[in-house]
Amino acid sequence: MKQTKILLDESEMPKEWYNIVADMPTPPQPVLGPDGNPIGPDALSAIFPDALIEQEVSSERWIPIPEKVREILALWRPSPLMRAHRLEEALGTPAKIYYKYEGVSPAGSHKPNTAVPQAYYNQQAGIKRLTTETGAGQWGCSIALAGQMFGIDVRVFMVKVSYQQKPFRRSMMQTWGAEVFASPSELTGVGRKMLAEDPDNPGSLGLAISEAVEEAMGDAGTNYALGSVLNHVGLHQSVIGLEAIKQFEKVGDYPDVVVACCGGGSNFAGTAFPFLGEKAAGRKVKLLAVEPSSCPTLTRGHYAYDFGDSSGLTPLMKMYTLGHDFTPPGIHAGGLRYHGDSALVSQLVHEKLIEARAIPQLSTFEAGVQFAKSEGIVPAPESNHAVSGAIEEALRCKEEGKEKTIFFTLSGHGHFDMTAYDKYFSGELTNFDYPEEAINEALSHLPKV
Amino acid sequence: MKQTKILLDESEMPKEWYNIVADMPTPPQPVLGPDGNPIGPDALSAIFPDALIEQEVSSERWIPIPEKVREILALWRPSPLMRAHRLEEALGTPAKIYYKYEGVSPAGSHKPNTAVPQAYYNQQAGIKRLTTETGAGQWGCSIALAGQMFGIDVRVFMVKVSYQQKPFRRSMMQTWGAEVFASPSELTGVGRKMLAEDPDNPGSLGLAISEAVEEAMGDAGTNYALGSVLNHVGLHQSVIGLEAIKQFEKVGDYPDVVVACCGGGSNFAGTAFPFLGEKAAGRKVKLLAVEPSSCPTLTRGHYAYDFGDSSGLTPLMKMYTLGHDFTPPGIHAGGLRYHGDSALVSQLVHEKLIEARAIPQLSTFEAGVQFAKSEGIVPAPESNHAVSGAIEEALRCKEEGKEKTIFFTLSGHGHFDMTAYDKYFSGELTNFDYPEEAINEALSHLPKV
Numbered sequence: 001m002k003q004t005k006i007l008l009d010e011s012e013m014p015k016e017w018y019n020i021v022a023d024m025p026t027p028p029q030p031v032l033g034p035d036g037n038p039i040g041p042d043a044l045s046a047i048f049p050d051a052l053i054e055q056e057v058s059s060e061r062w063i064p065i066p067e068k069v070r071e072i073l074a075l076w077r078p079s080p081l082m083r084a085h086r087l088e089e090a091l092g093t094p095a096k097i098y099y100k101y102e103g104v105s106p107a108g109s110h111k112p113n114t115a116v117p118q119a120y121y122n123q124q125a126g127i128k129r130l131t132t133e134t135g136a137g138q139w140g141c142s143i144a145l146a147g148q149m150f151g152i153d154v155r156v157f158m159v160k161v162s163y164q165q166k167p168f169r170r171s172m173m174q175t176w177g178a179e180v181f182a183s184p185s186e187l188t189g190v191g192r193k194m195l196a197e198d199p200d201n202p203g204s205l206g207l208a209i210s211e212a213v214e215e216a217m218g219d220a221g222t223n224y225a226l227g228s229v230l231n232h233v234g235l236h237q238s239v240i241g242l243e244a245i246k247q248f249e250k251v252g253d254y255p256d257v258v259v260a261c262c263g264g265g266s267n268f269a270g271t272a273f274p275f276l277g278e279k280a281a282g283r284k285v286k287l288l289a290v291e292p293s294s295c296p297t298l299t300r301g302h303y304a305y306d307f308g309d310s311s312g313l314t315p316l317m318k319m320y321t322l323g324h325d326f327t328p329p330g331i332h333a334g335g336l337r338y339h340g341d342s343a344l345v346s347q348l349v350h351e352k353l354i355e356a357r358a359i360p361q362l363s364t365f366e367a368g369v370q371f372a373k374s375e376g377i378v379p380a381p382e383s384n385h386a387v388s389g390a391i392e393e394a395l396r397c398k399e400e401g402k403e404k405t406i407f408f409t410l411s412g413h414g415h416f417d418m419t420a421y422d423k424y425f426s427g428e429l430t431n432f433d434y435p436e437e438a439i440n441e442a443l444s445h446l447p448k449v
Numbered sequence: 450m451k452q453t454k455i456l457l458d459e460s461e462m463p464k465e466w467y468n469i470v471a472d473m474p475t476p477p478q479p480v481l482g483p484d485g486n487p488i489g490p491d492a493l494s495a496i497f498p499d500a501l502i503e504q505e506v507s508s509e510r511w512i513p514i515p516e517k518v519r520e521i522l523a524l525w526r527p528s529p530l531m532r533a534h535r536l537e538e539a540l541g542t543p544a545k546i547y548y549k550y551e552g553v554s555p556a557g558s559h560k561p562n563t564a565v566p567q568a569y570y571n572q573q574a575g576i577k578r579l580t581t582e583t584g585a586g587q588w589g590c591s592i593a594l595a596g597q598m599f600g601i602d603v604r605v606f607m608v609k610v611s612y613q614q615k616p617f618r619r620s621m622m623q624t625w626g627a628e629v630f631a632s633p634s635e636l637t638g639v640g641r642k643m644l645a646e647d648p649d650n651p652g653s654l655g656l657a658i659s660e661a662v663e664e665a666m667g668d669a670g671t672n673y674a675l676g677s678v679l680n681h682v683g684l685h686q687s688v689i690g691l692e693a694i695k696q697f698e699k700v701g702d703y704p705d706v707v708v709a710c711c712g713g714g715s716n717f718a719g720t721a722f723p724f725l726g727e728k729a730a731g732r733k734v735k736l737l738a739v740e741p742s743s744c745p746t747l748t749r750g751h752y753a754y755d756f757g758d759s760s761g762l763t764p765l766m767k768m769y770t771l772g773h774d775f776t777p778p779g780i781h782a783g784g785l786r787y788h789g790d791s792a793l794v795s796q797l798v799h800e801k802l803i804e805a806r807a808i809p810q811l812s813t814f815e816a817g818v819q820f821a822k823s824e825g826i827v828p829a830p831e832s833n834h835a836v837s838g839a840i841e842e843a844l845r846c847k848e849e850g851k852e853k854t855i856f857f858t859l860s861g862h863g864h865f866d867m868t869a870y871d872k873y874f875s876g877e878l879t880n881f882d883y884p885e886e887a888i889n890e891a892l893s894h895l896p897k898v
Contacts, residue, residue: 003459004523005459010452071453074454082524106827167871171874375524376554378621378624416864418624422620
């Protein structure tokens with residue numbers, strides 16, 4: 001019988017995270033304050049514990065994963081590496097396709113890989129409560145789960161329109177003991193202000209971030225947690241790629257192409273950076289970040305300093321961006337609707353160590369359905385971007401008659417996204433391509449630094 | 450670090466199913482026709498392939514699992530055995546608690562363990578289409594997945610009220626390529642008749658079964674598939690217990706108590722029968738079936754001949770039953786709302802080799818939430834019955850200061866059941882206990898044999 005799953009024992013789980021900064025050809029670009037001067041790590045200490053700030057700016061190659069963190073991760077990690085025999089057959093490709101399945105976590109995606117250490121370090125720092133924002137709820141669920149595991153209260157500001165339309169992830173957060181509030185809420189100054197202006201304000205991710213940060217700033221026992229973009233978040237996700245490398249060793253194979261979807265960049269970083277580290281050491285591998293055509297940050301944005309949030313409250317990071325007030329349409333891959341991208345991923349794309357590709361929405365769903373029919377798992381719409389990228393690579397191998405090994409991360413399952421599939425089947429979904437002028441207009445708002 | 454997961458390689462997946470009939474103290478009671486005389490296996494051949502009928506009546510102890518079936522099962526099997534360290538700690542029990550997690554299948558429960566071989570044997574028999582019924586959609590999803598894997602068309606009659614209120618599992622079935630119709634439908638005689646009488650008929654499982662069977666009877670290329678109750682279904686589920694026995698060997702432990710929830714009985718049979726086989730060979734183990742108080746088949750029903758369906762169309766099986774027209778209230782553990790039970794489970798309960806316990810709805814949700822907070826996974830409402838039973842056993846160990854080993858099957862995740870948790874949190878859920886008269890009234894309708 002052909003082998004399908006490549007498993008690791010939990011004793012083989014990585015004991016250290018891998019930090020790409022140690023192997024970057026040029027050091028990371030500094031983060032700038034509102035005056036255009038580099039800011040120090042202490043600027044973050046009002047909302048993050050020291051341990052995470054140290055990781056944020058560290059250039060150590062290996063950073064130990066605390067045992068208490070590994071104990072919780074062991075509830076679902078190491079995640080399986082799967083050989084997609086049936087998908088290969090369906091495509092008629094000579095390529096070998098492998099995927100790492102992160103949907104095995106209780107929250108259903110890769111997000112708990114960072115939520116757990118974030119909750120741990122906050123608990124160690126004496127923090128009693130974490131605040132965060134969530135859109136569709138993937139990140140809110142992950143931090144609710146992690147907070148519960150370390151006895152930390154969690155307060156989630158959930159974009160009001162999602163709170164009303166997507167009650168299931170809200171119930172899940174509540175099952176794990178978190179408080180969930182529709183944002184804008186009456187709990188914060190910024191929320192009250194927005195509600196006073198417009199009681200029917202449907203909320204936005206940027207607004208929910210502002211509420212969560214306001215609460216964390218105003219209370220010494222409360223910190224804030226972010227689910228993507230930042231360096232320490234990508235660092236925690238490196239368990240994905242590190243495990244995959246061990247799993248490929250077990251079957252004596254190695255990828256020619258590594259594919260992951262890319263929104264804020266943490267799933268892509270976690271998947272690709274450990275392979276990029278091996279590339280730095282001489283191994284040959286192509287790294288491909290797939291993003292939605294409707295939010296084409298890496299493929300159509302500028303590499304420039306910009307704010308991390310839409311209101312311009314955060315420090316400035318050098319990254320691929322479409323402009324901080326760029327508003328992508330309401331596509332179903334909500335986790336990929338970010339105007340910018342991880343500074344590290346951006347810099348490595350800029351330095352041509354990572355390739356990027358934008359794929360339109362309908363192609364990603366077509367790929368996701370083909371995957372579900374072959375391999376069983378129904379992927380999250382975000383993950384469909386990686387599936388789609390991998391299928392494109394496999395079909396190219398077919399055309400060229402090449403037996404490459406393709407690896408991608410299936411970052412989560414689609415159990416809470418069936419409405420999106422419904423709309424796909426009923427023909428309600430469309431592609432969306434920006435005219436050049438719309439992109440240029442948004443880019444014209446980039447801050448002058 | 451304490452070990453959490455006990456994994457098996459797919460090479461360690463069972464290659465044979467275990468058939469309890471070989472080890473039962475008395476042979477299974479015969480199935481009777483409408484005239485009260487035993488019927489032969491050929492009575493089933495209009496809707497089932499010969500291979501499944503042979504398994505239905507087999508007394509062979511071991512039945513080979515075809516390689517093509519194992520290849521598909523390997524997409525998620527062997528499923529992990531987990532040590533619930535954090536739940537033990539939360540309960541303060543000296544007991545060790547282990548659970549087998551069947552929610553790792555693409556459909557999210559143990560049901561694909563039998564859907565896959567059913568689709569395989571039908572394909573081998575030249576069948577082009579399978580019909581089935583589904584309530585909330587667990588079984589419909591499983592057979593849709595399995596049909597897709599073997600290139601068989603699947604037509605699912607979904608109880609209309611679920612079709613309208615629970616669109617997500619419907620979308621999932623469609624993702625796997627199945628046709629899904631609200632039942633009653635215009636496709637069958639029985640459906641048209643019901644719609645003519647009442648165009649707003651909300652449907653029922655009994656009616657959906659009738660539609661699915663009617664289609665299968667009327668077309669030589671179409672067969673019918675059932676997700677529980679029958680002997681061959683429980684047989685296919687024996688992979689659960691067989692794997693668990695191997696997994697316990699790996700850690701040098703063995704359960705004193707084996708717990709599973711019990712509706713039609715296939716999950717319970719799959720979990721418990723392999724252990725019962727070892728008990729027959731001299732090993733000491735207690736087997737506990739947990740059912741809802743609101744559908745107390747094993748604990749308050751009669752052990753008598755009754756119909757398998759609500760309309761009295763099927764042959765008569767000797768089983769614990771509340772009467773075939775008994776209608777349990779609309780509890781959230783829809784998979785446990787069956788008036789009867791597997792004939793084999795029933796006979797073994799009657800012979801006192803299996804214990805049964807009924808647990809009220811609120812206690813099961815309380816247990817499920819405690820489990821989610823400790824172990825992460827949010828269980829299906831059906832599985833909460835097993836969690837609840839295991840917790841009761843663990844608390845008894847605490848009272849008595851006994852270090853027993855408790856094992857239960859977590860038959861599925863609750864990702865499509867968050868409405869139920871919502872209602873639990875908002876206080877809308879209630880317990881339901883039948884007055885003696887209501888049970889007696891239903892039992893008075895038992896057929897006279």
